[in-house]
Amino acid sequence: METEIKKVVCSVCGTVSSHTVITKIQSGGVPELDLRPDGEHRNTMELWVMECPVCSYCNNSLEIPLDTRRRYLRSTEYTTLGGIETDNILVSRFIRKALVNLKNRNYAEAVKSYLYGAWVFDDLKNTASADECRIEAISILENSNLTDDDNMMLLKADLLRRTGQFDKVISEYGEKYFDQPFLLLASQYEVRLSRDGDSSAHKMSDIPGVEFTT
Ligand SMILES: [Zn+2]
Numbered sequence: 698m699e700t701e702i703k704k705v706v707c708s709v710c711g712t713v714s715s716h717t718v719i720t721k722i723q724s725g726g727v728p729e730l731d732l733r734p735d736g737e738h739r740n741t742m743e744l745w746v747m748e749c750p751v752c753s754y755c756n757n758s759l760e761i762p763l764d765t766r767r768r769y770l771r772s773t774e775y776t777t778l779g780g781i782e783t784d785n786i787l788v789s790r791f792i793r794k795a796l797v798n799l800k801n802r803n804y805a806e807a808v809k810s811y812l813y814g815a816w817v818f819d820d821l822k823n824t825a826s827a828d829e830c831r832i833e834a835i836s837i838l839e840n841s842n843l844t845d846d847d848n849m850m851l852l853k854a855d856l857l858r859r860t861g862q863f864d865k866v867i868s869e870y871g872e873k874y875f876d877q878p879f880l881l882l883a884s885q886y887e888v889r890l891s892r893d894g895d896s897s898a899h900k901m902s903d904i905p906g907v908e909f910t911t
């Protein structure tokens with residue numbers, strides 16, 4: 698992996714701060730069903746979000762404008778992470794990035810941000826808090842048109858299963874057809890795991906009928 702230090706101007710308060718950004722990374726290994734990467738990429742999560750040291754704005758880049766008033770960054774919702782309790786700095790950044798992207802109506806990015814928060818909690822073996830993040834992501838998916846996209850629809854199956862909502866996976870995906878063969882196999886696998894009551898992480902290469910060459 699190659700990184701560089703980049704000076705970034707915060708679009709909210711104008712402060713210049715330095716951040717490490719990835720300039721080159723090798724993709725490798727097999728991702729999990731929710732697209733959590735393997736290989737070198739897996740352990741770089743702290744480089745996936747920036748926080749302004751002055752106004753505490755969080756986003757992929759601080760150069761992305763905030764589409765609401767600056768005072769939102771001092772609101773109870775923002776400072777208490779929408780009610781998810783944690784003292785982990787990386788999770789708090791991902792959740793604030795999610796909240797900002799909800800304000801910016803960038804719902805796909807908000808879903809991803811909650812998912813990344815869940816991955817950090819997964820690594821900390823904090824299942825209850827990981828569930829809270831996944832449930833927020835599900836809620837955004839169900840209250841937007843994101844699931845018109847088959848990949849997002851399939852991601853929702855994994856979020857439901859990982860939070861133990863097995864009956865919902867079986868009822869929503871048991872008869873669901875996807876045009877792309879890979880998505881159909883993955884969906885059927887989510888249903889099978891749900892019938893087994895399995896809420897653990899699985900790799901794409903575990904899907905029956907799917908072969909990965911890495
Ligand atoms: Zn700022």
